[in-house]
Amino acid sequence: MSTTISPLAPKSFPDMPDIEGVRIATAQAGIKYKNRTDLLVMVFDEGTAAAGVFTRSRCPSAPVDLCRQNLSNGTARVLVVNSGNANAFTGKKGRETTQATAKAAAAAAGCDEANVFLASTGVIGEPLDPARFTHLLGDLASSAEPSLWADAGKAIMTTDTYPKYATRTVDLGGTAVTINGIAKGAGMIAPDMATMLSFVATDAPIAAPVLQAMLSQAVSGTFNAVTVDSDTSTSDTLMLFATGKAAGRGAPAIDTTDDPRLDAFKAALADLLKVLALQVVRDGEGARKEVEITVTGAESDQSAKRIALSIANSPLVKTAVAGEDANWGRVVMAVGKSGEPADRDRLAISFGDIRVAHEGERDPAYSEAATSAYMKSDEILITVDIGLGDGKATVWTCDLTKEYVAINGDYRS
Amino acid sequence: MSTTISPLAPKSFPDMPDIEGVRIATAQAGIKYKNRTDLLVMVFDEGTAAAGVFTRSRCPSAPVDLCRQNLSNGTARVLVVNSGNANAFTGKKGRETTQATAKAAAAAAGCDEANVFLASTGVIGEPLDPARFTHLLGDLASSAEPSLWADAGKAIMTTDTYPKYATRTVDLGGTAVTINGIAKGAGMIAPDMATMLSFVATDAPIAAPVLQAMLSQAVSGTFNAVTVDSDTSTSDTLMLFATGKAAGRGAPAIDTTDDPRLDAFKAALADLLKVLALQVVRDGEGARKEVEITVTGAESDQSAKRIALSIANSPLVKTAVAGEDANWGRVVMAVGKSGEPADRDRLAISFGDIRVAHEGERDPAYSEAATSAYMKSDEILITVDIGLGDGKATVWTCDLTKEYVAINGDYRS
Numbered sequence: 134m135s136t137t138i139s140p141l142a143p144k145s146f147p148d149m150p151d152i153e154g155v156r157i158a159t160a161q162a163g164i165k166y167k168n169r170t171d172l173l174v175m176v177f178d179e180g181t182a183a184a185g186v187f188t189r190s191r192c193p194s195a196p197v198d199l200c201r202q203n204l205s206n207g208t209a210r211v212l213v214v215n216s217g218n219a220n221a222f223t224g225k226k227g228r229e230t231t232q233a234t235a236k237a238a239a240a241a242a243g244c245d246e247a248n249v250f251l252a253s254t255g256v257i258g259e260p261l262d263p264a265r266f267t268h269l270l271g272d273l274a275s276s277a278e279p280s281l282w283a284d285a286g287k288a289i290m291t292t293d294t295y296p297k298y299a300t301r302t303v304d305l306g307g308t309a310v311t312i313n314g315i316a317k318g319a320g321m322i323a324p325d326m327a328t329m330l331s332f333v334a335t336d337a338p339i340a341a342p343v344l345q346a347m348l349s350q351a352v353s354g355t356f357n358a359v360t361v362d363s364d365t366s367t368s369d370t371l372m373l374f375a376t377g378k379a380a381g382r383g384a385p386a387i388d389t390t391d392d393p394r395l396d397a398f399k400a401a402l403a404d405l406l407k408v409l410a411l412q413v414v415r416d417g418e419g420a421r422k423e424v425e426i427t428v429t430g431a432e433s434d435q436s437a438k439r440i441a442l443s444i445a446n447s448p449l450v451k452t453a454v455a456g457e458d459a460n461w462g463r464v465v466m467a468v469g470k471s472g473e474p475a476d477r478d479r480l481a482i483s484f485g486d487i488r489v490a491h492e493g494e495r496d497p498a499y500s501e502a503a504t505s506a507y508m509k510s511d512e513i514l515i516t517v518d519i520g521l522g523d524g525k526a527t528v529w530t531c532d533l534t535k536e537y538v539a540i541n542g543d544y545r546s
Numbered sequence: 547m548s549t550t551i552s553p554l555a556p557k558s559f560p561d562m563p564d565i566e567g568v569r570i571a572t573a574q575a576g577i578k579y580k581n582r583t584d585l586l587v588m589v590f591d592e593g594t595a596a597a598g599v600f601t602r603s604r605c606p607s608a609p610v611d612l613c614r615q616n617l618s619n620g621t622a623r624v625l626v627v628n629s630g631n632a633n634a635f636t637g638k639k640g641r642e643t644t645q646a647t648a649k650a651a652a653a654a655a656g657c658d659e660a661n662v663f664l665a666s667t668g669v670i671g672e673p674l675d676p677a678r679f680t681h682l683l684g685d686l687a688s689s690a691e692p693s694l695w696a697d698a699g700k701a702i703m704t705t706d707t708y709p710k711y712a713t714r715t716v717d718l719g720g721t722a723v724t725i726n727g728i729a730k731g732a733g734m735i736a737p738d739m740a741t742m743l744s745f746v747a748t749d750a751p752i753a754a755p756v757l758q759a760m761l762s763q764a765v766s767g768t769f770n771a772v773t774v775d776s777d778t779s780t781s782d783t784l785m786l787f788a789t790g791k792a793a794g795r796g797a798p799a800i801d802t803t804d805d806p807r808l809d810a811f812k813a814a815l816a817d818l819l820k821v822l823a824l825q826v827v828r829d830g831e832g833a834r835k836e837v838e839i840t841v842t843g844a845e846s847d848q849s850a851k852r853i854a855l856s857i858a859n860s861p862l863v864k865t866a867v868a869g870e871d872a873n874w875g876r877v878v879m880a881v882g883k884s885g886e887p888a889d890r891d892r893l894a895i896s897f898g899d900i901r902v903a904h905e906g907e908r909d910p911a912y913s914e915a916a917t918s919a920y921m922k923s924d925e926i927l928i929t930v931d932i933g934l935g936d937g938k939a940t941v942w943t944c945d946l947t948k949e950y951v952a953i954n955g956d957y958r959s
Contacts, residue, residue: 192882192890222878224891224907257875258908362861364876365883448775448861448946449954456955462670463777465635469603470778477605478637494637495671533861534955535948541862542869542947 141415149282154376156277165217183209188369194221207341210244237267241274338377361417419536431524438526443471451533479520554828562695567789569690578630596622601782607634620754623657650680654687721797751790774830832949844937851939856884864946892933
């Protein structure tokens with residue numbers, strides 16, 4: 134694990150308000166880490182709706198299988214998350230672990246097993262012994278408190294160098310409702326999904342199908358638009374819980390996706406997810422710079438996104454950014470290798486406000502000094518205009534540094 | 547540029563015999579490098595047939611455009627290669643450079659411009675001034691000698707730490723014919739194509755269409771089965787020239803692809819291309835280990851190759867190999883992210899002869915000590931059985947080290 138905090142870490146963390154109907158507890162179960170929490174329990178009041186988006190890996194972890202299965206009910210009562218072991222590619226033992234954990238969690242929260250959600254993050258392929266933490270769940274559920282969001286963010290970290298939080302308060306039909314979210318990265322980050330774990334909760338009274346539709350839509354320009362290393366985790370999980378408790382303060386129950394009273398909430402949710410997703414990128418393993426890549430003029434938005442991800446995932450582009458080298462030739466390479474329609478002689482490329490290339494060659498006004506100075510920034514914007522159509526997309530990534538190699542060269546040991 | 551030679555470099559270089567009808571000269575043009583050759587001229591006798599395979603980048607370099615255009619004639623008289631500047635993404639200036647170079651090369655070799663082939667390798671996006679080297683071509687063409695294959699291999703290097711050679715002598719209808727090849731890597735290596743530049747010549751009398759068919763077929767399991775960093779160059783060029791001079795010693799003229807007298811030649815060509823492709827991988831930027839990845843039991847050969855490349859291009863797999871960490875969980879991740887049909891609970895994975903996982907979980911006989919000892923090898927074999935069908939494929943890559951990041955973080959400066 135990295136011992137230094139990412140230079141891109143936020144200067145301060147938000148005060149996370151309580152979400153009525155959500156109680157939190159954490160513990161040191163000693164699953165892998167010493168002297169830190171590695172177990173999170175989040176208890177939801179009865180009537181909480183749930184939605185989720187998961188990894189598209191063809192080899193998902195056992196907890197992802199369980200979440201997908203239980204999500205069909207649309208209701209949640211308890212979430213158990215452990216860090217240090219992903220319980221992925223653990224075969225029959227992995228299913229036994231999720232079954233034992235779900236049983237213990239249901240007993241602890243006094244609910245049906247179908248209302249339990251689980252997530253695990255850490256090493257893949259090592260059996261996870263549920264006896265390491267199931268005996269703790271009863272006490273955790275009974276002692277859980279609404280105010281422990283800061284602790285929740287810390288308990289789910291793996292190689293993250295800082296916990297990730299976001300909160301928004303927004304009007305829903307005349308009543309203020311709150312959305313809180315936590316997330317963790319920091320390697321094996323790629324769409325789709327682009328984070329290992331993120332959990333969001335609100336007191337808004339929103340029906341599960343509406344919640345699911347909103348989440349699926351919001352994820353496209355946020356968590357599914359970030360990449361650290363193109364490696365998609367087996368465990369990626371983003372869940373959204375709505376306790377509905379704001380109804381007691383007059384918030385209207387929302388049952389349809391196109392309810393106009395939901396507009397502000399949708400925007401706030403997308404904004405919150407983007408903040409969390411960018412925090413994941415900014416804490417990418419070894420990251421020293423955030424890179425925002427916007428592609429315009431592609432044949433379609435989908436084509437633009439593919440080109441943008443080809444650039445974002447190129448080791449040569451990422452190492453050039455790490456070296457503060459405005460090597461836009463590698464951007465051309467990445468456009469070319471994407472396989473998407475592109476005409477070399479129409480390409481225009483900018484780093485920040487500096488147009489380095491247009492009409493397929495170096496800009497006549499190109500200044501090595503000005504561009505090199507720009508590359509020293511913490512946040513690098515790369516804009517590519519393909520010159521063919523109206524398609525556009527923005528994705529975010531980080532640079533590729535020696536520290537990434539160091540972190541991942543001896544992660545298990 | 548790296549100053550240390552790859553630990554995977556060959557212990558010795560082959561003696562490269564002459565190829566009758568091929569003459570070679572090199573020079574120090576000072577295009578970018580100091581105190582080394584950076585210009586290669588290869589002159590072919592009249593009647594030389596040519597074939598080529600090029601990058602699939604949508605933004606190819608100007609020399610690739612020229613080669614594709616001239617290849618329609620199927621004949622070659624002169625090849626000019628420079629290192630230090632790729633003449634890629636250089637727009638109108640790039641075309642002017644290839645035109646001026648082709649004109650000077652045609653005058654130097656006393657041939658039509660349609661029989662000139664060009665290749666450039668190095669930095670992308672910087673204009674390449676042909677005046678830096680066109681004045682040298684006349685003397686080079688007239689002083690060229692058959693014996694300078696070793697020099698040829700050195701002149702085309704960029705970040706390569708050693709030149710790459712292979713030679714084979716094979717029977718063609720009762721007469722011994724020779725095939726010589728040179729290649730250079732070492733970053734921006736991915737199918738398709740998987741090398742920046744490789745040039746192969748033979749004295750066999752083989753018609754251009756047959757030459758092209760053979761080359762296109764042979765490339766699939768060789769240059770298109772290796773990857774260093776998943777970044778496809780704008781300049782990838784593999785050309786095969788056949789002077790036909792062995793006809794004077796009795797070799798039969800080959801006009802059809804299915805001529806059985808060609809079988810040994812086909813096998814030798816494929817073998818030679820594999821040797822060159824593996825040398826490229828073994829000199830991948832920062833490489834310390836060669837990794838051979840074989841996928842069996844996939845739904846089809848194509849599916850197997852996609853899975854194998856997903857593993858080979860995974861930064862997390864490659865950094866684990868660099869760290870001598872048998873992190874087979876990351877192999878599972880890479881299988882999962884490939885999107886190809888796979889069943890987690892049927893996967894079996896071996897490192898060398900050690901089966902680390904089967905039926906979707908860690909092998910009961912797994913020994914951390916034995917596996918860790920194996921990971922110290924220079925050559926790592928990873929075998930994955932998907933358990934679904936008969937599809938199989940093998941690809942080769944190298945590990946991802948801090949040295950890769952260092953080389954690419956300040957390549958331009």
